[in-house]
Amino acid sequence: MDAVAAFTDTYLPTVNGVTYTVKTWRDTWRARGGRMDVVYPGSDDYEPDHGEYPVRSLPFPFYEGFRLGVPRIPDEVENADVVHAHTPFALGLSGLRLARREEIPFVASYHTPTGEYAAYLTSVESFEDRLEGLSERYERWFFDHAETIITPSEVTRRYLLETVGVDADVTVVSNGVDVGQFAPVDTTAFREKYDLDGPLVGYTGRHGFEKCLGDVVDAVAEADVDATLVFGGDGPARESLERRAANRGVDARFLGFLPREELPAFYSALDAFLFPSPVETQGLVALEANACGTPVVGVDSGALADTVDDGVTGYHFQPGDVDGFAAALRRTLAERGRLSRNCLDRRDGISVGHAVDELAAVYERVRR
Structure with a gap:
């Protein structure tokens, strides 16, 4: 070679x-x-x-x-x-x-x-x-x-x-994606470590302002779903996200940077991965989530327009459309079983x- x-x-x-x-x-x-x-x-x-x-x-x-x-x-x-x-x-x-x-x-x-x-x-x-x-x-x-x-x-x-x-x-x-590492795993120990119960939705990655993560908080609030919002990672936007969640009455947990070996459990624990960033050139974390069987609610902009296969591995919403984001989240949760199976069927290709x-x-x- x-x-x-x-x-x-x-x-x-x-x-x-x-x-x-x-x-x-x-x-x-x-x-x-x-x-x-x-x-x-x-x-x-x-x-x-x-x-x-x-x-x-x-x-x-x-x-x-x-x-x-x-x-x-x-x-x-x-x-x-x-x-x-x-x-x-x-x-x-x-x-x-x-x-x-x-x-x-x-x-x-x-x-x-x-x-x-x-x-x-x-x-x-x-x-x-x-x-x-x-x-x-x-x-x-x-x-x-x-x-x-x-x-x-x-x-x-x-x-x-x-x-x-x-x-x-x-x-x-x-x-x-390293599909040997990123695969569905048992999440019991992960949930116990971070005191997480019930349905979960969330995001992990850099908390940068350019990623529009405030829309995640707003969409969860508007969707009015019975789920805890979980953020992994850190970055300059974290404090504003914490304030936004408190102001919107959203049950949000901020776990900070997770060891890479814990990421498969993080993705596997989620019922939906939420990704509003319009600046991605691929959106690798979306593919990692899919490899673990977790569908993605992603913005229909930038690379996520292609990375998320609408209606197959998740659903799209238009940039800045919080109501559309909330609707896509509700639909993803309702169809989680079918979407998850589709994600797992595509592991080899990613x-x-x-x-x-x-x-x-x-x-x-x-x-x-």
């Missing part, structure tokens, strides 16, 4: 969709006998494994958990057949430099539209719009250097081509093994 040098501006111990994807692809690639080095911003809170190469980094003041790595190419990263950049910033540029220096193919993944996070840098709308425009121009410059760009969904592919305006080839490869098969085909194609 090809020797791959992967460069990413976000990695462990930070837990997010990019980190998860890089780590699971690397583990699967190595299990098949390949080599996939990872260059990432170092942190005292994570001890690198063999083939993981941290570089010096500093905390990014505007986005909690994100670190700025010093652009460099570790000497240990050599004899690569393909360079794969998972982010377009400092270390993504290092990957581009390595590919040019060694004259080897450069592949880039598009995980997150950088312009969506302009609000973290400024609250002035006109300046925010300018930052988004600058972000798109930079993305266009960076990604047009790639032999191919990998996106996790067809919606994101269209966004890159039509909105960002890239000229490079764009290929869809799902991030994939597996990380299937994703890495497609990734290997991309690497082979760009090396010809």
